[in-house]
Amino acid sequence: MATKSNSTKTSSSKKGKMNLKDIPFSKERLIELFRQMLLGRRFEEKCGQQYQMKKFSGFCHLYIGQEAVAVGSIAALEIGKDYVFTTYRDHVHALILGISAKEVMAELFMKRTGSSHGKGGSMHFYNGKTRFMGGNGIVGGHTPLATGAAFASKYRGDGAVALCYMGDAAVNQGTFHESLNMAGLWGLPIVYIVENNIYGMGTSTERSCAQPELWKRTGDAYNIPGRQVNGMDMLEVYEATRQAVEDARNGQPVFLEMLCYRYRGHSMSDPATTYRTKDEVGQWRMKDPIERLKEQFPTVFTESMVKDMEEEIKQEVADSIKFAEDSELPELSDIWTDVCVDYPGYPGREASDNKYEFPYEQLENAKK
Amino acid sequence: MAILTMREALNQALFEEMERDERVFLMGEEVALYHGAYKVSMGLLEKFGEKRVVDSPITENSFVGLGVGAANVGLRPIIEVMTFNFSILALDQIINNAAKLRYMSGGQFECPIVIRGPNGAGGALAAQHSQALEAQYVHCPGLKVVMPSTPGDAKGLLKAAIRDPDPVIFMESEKLYNYKGEVPEEEDYILPIGKAEVKHSGSDVTIVTYGRMYTHAILPALERLEGEEGLSVEVIDMRTLAPLDLDTVLESVAKTNRMVLVEESWPKASVGAWISEQVYRYGFDLLDAPIERVSHLDVPMPYAANLEAEIIPGPESVVDAVRKVCYL
Ligand SMILES: Cc1ncc(C[n+]2csc(CCOP(=O)(O)OP(=O)(O)O)c2C)c(N)n1
Numbered sequence: 148m149a150t151k152s153n154s155t156k157t158s159s160s161k162k163g164k165m166n167l168k169d170i171p172f173s174k175e176r177l178i179e180l181f182r183q184m185l186l187g188r189r190f191e192e193k194c195g196q197q198y199q200m201k202k203f204s205g206f207c208h209l210y211i212g213q214e215a216v217a218v219g220s221i222a223a224l225e226i227g228k229d230y231v232f233t234t235y236r237d238h239v240h241a242l243i244l245g246i247s248a249k250e251v252m253a254e255l256f257m258k259r260t261g262s263s264h265g266k267g268g269s270m271h272f273y274n275g276k277t278r279f280m281g282g283n284g285i286v287g288g289h290t291p292l293a294t295g296a297a298f299a300s301k302y303r304g305d306g307a308v309a310l311c312y313m314g315d316a317a318v319n320q321g322t323f324h325e326s327l328n329m330a331g332l333w334g335l336p337i338v339y340i341v342e343n344n345i346y347g348m349g350t351s352t353e354r355s356c357a358q359p360e361l362w363k364r365t366g367d368a369y370n371i372p373g374r375q376v377n378g379m380d381m382l383e384v385y386e387a388t389r390q391a392v393e394d395a396r397n398g399q400p401v402f403l404e405m406l407c408y409r410y411r412g413h414s415m416s417d418p419a420t421t422y423r424t425k426d427e428v429g430q431w432r433m434k435d436p437i438e439r440l441k442e443q444f445p446t447v448f449t450e451s452m453v454k455d456m457e458e459e460i461k462q463e464v465a466d467s468i469k470f471a472e473d474s475e476l477p478e479l480s481d482i483w484t485d486v487c488v489d490y491p492g493y494p495g496r497e498a499s500d501n502k503y504e505f506p507y508e509q510l511e512n513a514k515k
Numbered sequence: 516m517a518i519l520t521m522r523e524a525l526n527q528a529l530f531e532e533m534e535r536d537e538r539v540f541l542m543g544e545e546v547a548l549y550h551g552a553y554k555v556s557m558g559l560l561e562k563f564g565e566k567r568v569v570d571s572p573i574t575e576n577s578f579v580g581l582g583v584g585a586a587n588v589g590l591r592p593i594i595e596v597m598t599f600n601f602s603i604l605a606l607d608q609i610i611n612n613a614a615k616l617r618y619m620s621g622g623q624f625e626c627p628i629v630i631r632g633p634n635g636a637g638g639a640l641a642a643q644h645s646q647a648l649e650a651q652y653v654h655c656p657g658l659k660v661v662m663p664s665t666p667g668d669a670k671g672l673l674k675a676a677i678r679d680p681d682p683v684i685f686m687e688s689e690k691l692y693n694y695k696g697e698v699p700e701e702e703d704y705i706l707p708i709g710k711a712e713v714k715h716s717g718s719d720v721t722i723v724t725y726g727r728m729y730t731h732a733i734l735p736a737l738e739r740l741e742g743e744e745g746l747s748v749e750v751i752d753m754r755t756l757a758p759l760d761l762d763t764v765l766e767s768v769a770k771t772n773r774m775v776l777v778e779e780s781w782p783k784a785s786v787g788a789w790i791s792e793q794v795y796r797y798g799f800d801l802l803d804a805p806i807e808r809v810s811h812l813d814v815p816m817p818y819a820a821n822l823e824a825e826i827i828p829g830p831e832s833v834v835d836a837v838r839k840v841c842y843l
């Protein structure tokens with residue numbers, strides 16, 4: 148159990164061969180988590196390709212390189228009980244949290260069969276069943292929401308924890324500081340995870356943060372211990388999150404800084420060439436989280452085993468594209484659904500669907 | 516006349532004003548090293564250096580507030596919001612401070628700040644990133660709100676905004692940054708804030724609009740209205756939404772007796788609603804038909820492009836509205 152505000156920098160990074168006996172779950176579970184990472188990687192690669200083929204448009208932020216963070220941390224949750232909030236870089240979180248590849252791809256393709264029926268798109272995936280509370284498009288916009296979910300959990304005493312991801316740029320928003328103050332003040336069951344991929348668009352943390360070692364920013368300030376984690380190591384992410392979730396369930400909010408890297412540009416329109424060097428990208432690619440897991444368990448992830456899994460995933464992603472292509476666009480009448488439960492018309496609101504008629508009869512009656 | 520894109524015209528205005536006045540600086544997310552999310556500040560860092568072209572952290576409420584404070588003590592900040600969707604985070608600073616300081620201090624202080632960036636839909640960006648928010652600012656006294664539709668207007672009005680002693684909300688459009696048009700080459704091209712322009716004169720019906728709707732919806736509709744329908748259409752581009760140039764509107768309605776209002780934003784309590792109210796109030800006797808309004812449908816913007824196309828006013832709805840006020 149953590150003592151209050153014990154900010155720490157961990158570096159138990161276990162590069163190289165590991166023993167199955169030393170990990171906190173079964174071989175089957177390990178394989179499952181590896182598969183989540185691989186699916187995330189291949190899905191995103193295809194997603195970028197489909198975007199370039201103009202199969203869909205709008206903003207599209209790929210997660211390639213950061214897979215260990217989402218996979219390792221969500222693995223430490225009780226799915227369906229705990230809440231998950233994240234940013235617009237949310238496709239892989241969505242896949243892990245029970246939205247099928249088909250539904251994610253169909254949503255990206257603007258189709259009615261997508262998880263938000265074509266109304267949310269790349270930045271706004273949700274799954275009520277797994278308490279995946281969304282991708283949010285506003286930097287720092289969801290930190291208060293996650294804090295609210297943690298407040299509700301404490302209020303009801305139901306033991307749920309909120310997990311709140313954010314990018315490194317979000318820690319400079321007022322909402323971040325305001326949220327952490329309340330969480331620390333009231334001992335809310337929440338784990339904040341900053342996916343520190345060093346850049347907010349083209350601005351590095353060095354150029355945007357007075358204290359770029361983010362884990363140092365919360366301990367003394369908000370009574371929330373900050374811990375730095377190697378976000379390129381799925382097992383380390385898992386262990387750090389498991390500990391943090393346990394602390395949070397006991398009323399001690401925690402802040403985890405996960406060091407990671409996005410291989411691609413910020414979004415599809417960013418070539419990512421002006422603000423970082425090829426060399427830097429190369430350095431990080433050497434720490435690839437998928438390769439790392441393979442190296443840790445060479446007898447589990449054998450060449451033939453991985454090859455079979457690659458084949459299976461390739462098919463799953465191809466099927467998702469086919470499904471998305473074959474699905475229908477939303478109907479124009481969908482424009483008017485889900486604005487509010489009940490949203491009456493008024494003159495001029497919409498020409499055809501929502502005609503307003505003044506109740507002349509009533510007026511006549513009133514005159515009598 | 517030079518033919519420039521809106522992006523180039525805005526860039527020229529920034530460049531010229533920063534060169535002219537040492538007090539002018541540009542701050543915002545990605546404005547320096549990245550040259551702006553939409554590349555409007557291309558070359559400014561290289562020319563004016565880090566002191567005057569400043570990349571801010573993502574802290575809208577506070578870097579806008581910082582701009583307000585700097586303006587209060589004599590600088591001339593231009594604060595870029597990456598898009599106006601994010602200006603919502605800074606509404607507190609804009610509405611509680613920028614708009615009221617002159618008033619609350621009995622005229623002792625002023626706030627010569629420009630807050631600028633793209634407003635409105637950009638294309639399949641979904642509900643949080645596609646909002647036309649001008650009504651929020653027009654609603655609040657103490658702010659000037661400018662929304663140009665052509666590169667020439669953009670340049671002349673941005674220069675005027677930077678020189679204006681009051682806070683100016685300057686709303687551009689992502690969809691217009693590549694739009695080309697004539698820009699006068701005279702040395703100091705300035706347009707007055709608060710003046711609408713008759714962009715196209717006619718005598719049968721008045722279309723009042725502003726911002727991107729002029730190029731996106733009105734221009735293509737004009738061909739059909741004047742061709743197929745044989746109507747003579749007057750188009751007024753408001754250019755400034757606060758203060759409102761009602762005279763130009765009423766003068767036109769006095770001639771045509773019919774009016775259509777076209778705006779990108781939602782219809783409830785909107786700028787279109789406000790202008791209509793003013794025309795009904797002061798031009799009641801001039802009208803031969805109820806004013807028709809064409810607005811964004813009254814829903815959040817969905818992601819799907821086919822729905823988006825239906826929701827943003829286009830030439831079809833403009834033609835329908837014009838036919839309606841002309842009883843055709
Ligand atoms: C309030 C707000 N301001 C600006 C933006 C535009 N924007 C989108 S993502 C982004 C960078 C965020 O970087 P970071 O938090 O590090 O997350 P990452 O993209 O690296 O995952 C910016 C500036 C936004 N979406 N919301």
Ligand SMILES: [Mg+2]
Pocket residue numbers: 314315316342343344345346347348
């Ligand atoms: Mg980042």
